[in-house]
Amino acid sequence: MAEIFIGRQPIYTPDLNVYAYELMPHCANDNDGETIDADKATSQVIINAFMEIGIDKLVGKKMAFITLTEHFLQSDYELPLPAEHVILKIPTYVNVTDEVIKGTQRLADAGFKLALDNYLQHPSLQPLASMASVIDINIENLAESEIRAHLKILKKLHPIILADHVKDHEAYESCRDVGVDYIQGYFLNRPRIISGESLDSNQMSVINLLSTLYNPDTDTDEVVNIISKDVALSYKILQLMNSAFFSRSTKIDSIQHAIVMLGRKQLCTWASMMALSGMDNKPREQVRISMVRARSCELLAEKANLKPADSFFTVGMFSSLDLLMDRSLEELISPLPLADNIIAALLNREGDLGDAINCTLAQEEGDWINIRFADLSMDDLSDINIDAINWAEDVLNSI
Numbered sequence: 001m002a003e004i005f006i007g008r009q010p011i012y013t014p015d016l017n018v019y020a021y022e023l024m025p026h027c028a029n030d031n032d033g034e035t036i037d038a039d040k041a042t043s044q045v046i047i048n049a050f051m052e053i054g055i056d057k058l059v060g061k062k063m064a065f066i067t068l069t070e071h072f073l074q075s076d077y078e079l080p081l082p083a084e085h086v087i088l089k090i091p092t093y094v095n096v097t098d099e100v101i102k103g104t105q106r107l108a109d110a111g112f113k114l115a116l117d118n119y120l121q122h123p124s125l126q127p128l129a130s131m132a133s134v135i136d137i138n139i140e141n142l143a144e145s146e147i148r149a150h151l152k153i154l155k156k157l158h159p160i161i162l163a164d165h166v167k168d169h170e171a172y173e174s175c176r177d178v179g180v181d182y183i184q185g186y187f188l189n190r191p192r193i194i195s196g197e198s199l200d201s202n203q204m205s206v207i208n209l210l211s212t213l214y215n216p217d218t219d220t221d222e223v224v225n226i227i228s229k230d231v232a233l234s235y236k237i238l239q240l241m242n243s244a245f246f247s248r249s250t251k252i253d254s255i256q257h258a259i260v261m262l263g264r265k266q267l268c269t270w271a272s273m274m275a276l277s278g279m280d281n282k283p284r285e286q287v288r289i290s291m292v293r294a295r296s297c298e299l300l301a302e303k304a305n306l307k308p309a310d311s312f313f314t315v316g317m318f319s320s321l322d323l324l325m326d327r328s329l330e331e332l333i334s335p336l337p338l339a340d341n342i343i344a345a346l347l348n349r350e351g352d353l354g355d356a357i358n359c360t361l362a363q364e365e366g367d368w369i370n371i372r373f374a375d376l377s378m379d380d381l382s383d384i385n386i387d388a389i390n391w392a393e394d395v396l397n398s399i
Contacts, residue, residue: 016285019062023059042066046066063087064086066086090116121138129159130157135162137164162184171185188289213226214268240270241261297313312353363385
């Protein structure tokens with residue numbers, strides 16, 4: 001029997017805060033090649049999101065974009081969805097009949113916000129435009145001047161404009177500069193490499209810290225000393241250790257105390273994560289990406305009984321260094337005293353560590369074909385992804 005799994009793609013404000021997530025179905029066919037139609041896929045997304053997984057686990061307090069098929073637009077029954085938390089997306093393949101127009105109006109009257117997908121390229125959707133709160137434009141092959149021209153036309157309808165298929169930072173900057181309201185795409189998951197410039201003082205301090213923490217010749221007292229000297233870093237670590245995230249009965253009041261309670265490896269891991277989360281001028285979502293990757297790789301190892309799991313956490317975390325520092329991974333990890341297998345995994349995706357990174361990145365971008373690791377089932381992989389997302393959110397809310 002075919003199974004439905006849910007991917008999510010972030011939708012950002014121009015200043016790179018997450019406004020919403022679009023929930024996207026994926027069908028895992030069985031050996032008989034069973035396929036699943038769009039109506040069933042939509043039904044399964046709704047069931048999984050609101051009844052099986054829980055919408056809070058998928059999107060938190062953000063809005064959820066859910067695509068509706070023609071069948072749902074024509075049906076008389078009320079959608080069992082909270083209008084204040086969802087935006088219903090009408091896809092380009094909908095046949096705009098009188099029944100679809102009436103159904104769309106009924107949803108609008110019920111308080112649902114509606115989004116039209118790729119409106120300009122599909123004029124058949126025009127009868128629905130006056131009911132839409134959001135209009136989506138695919139900017140993948142558009143120059144900035146063309147985006148401006150489209151925006152001038154669309155703003156006459158007074159909707160919110162969502163630029164979709166934003167694949168790199170240059171496209172993001174174009175969309176931001178022309179005044180679109182929201183931006184959708186995986187551009188924050190891809191590094192923006194700046195060549196020919198030195199790392200700034202904040203970046204250098206983080207690299208120096210990582211180099212010390214991961215050097216096997218560094219003794220424990222030196223680890224405690226270097227963390228303790230960084231007041232902001234020490235505060236973040238102690239704040240996290242004493243938060244509800246750890247639920248400790250004994251208050252941790254110093255870095256020395258923390259290393260006794262956690263052990264050196266755990267303290268170094270958290271110090272690294274806290275240092276990276278404090279990078280200047282980086283959106284919260286990129287820090288979240290780093291945390292999700294780290295935890296996901298660790299959970300993959302634990303589920304597959306691969307050891308040591310902390311090495312998987314490390315490669316997941318360090319796989320995002322280029323996102324946070326705008327330099328190539330090779331340049332950033334060269335001064336770090338990392339084990340050869342970790343370097344090979346980061347640079348060449350070799351071994352189990354490299355496979356874990358590949359699986360995590362595939363989950364991140366909805367690359368369904370490449371979501372696989374060891375002999376884990378798709379159910380296992382889906383659970384790991386959601387657990388990692390929620391873990392990262394809990395950490396971010398605790399610091």
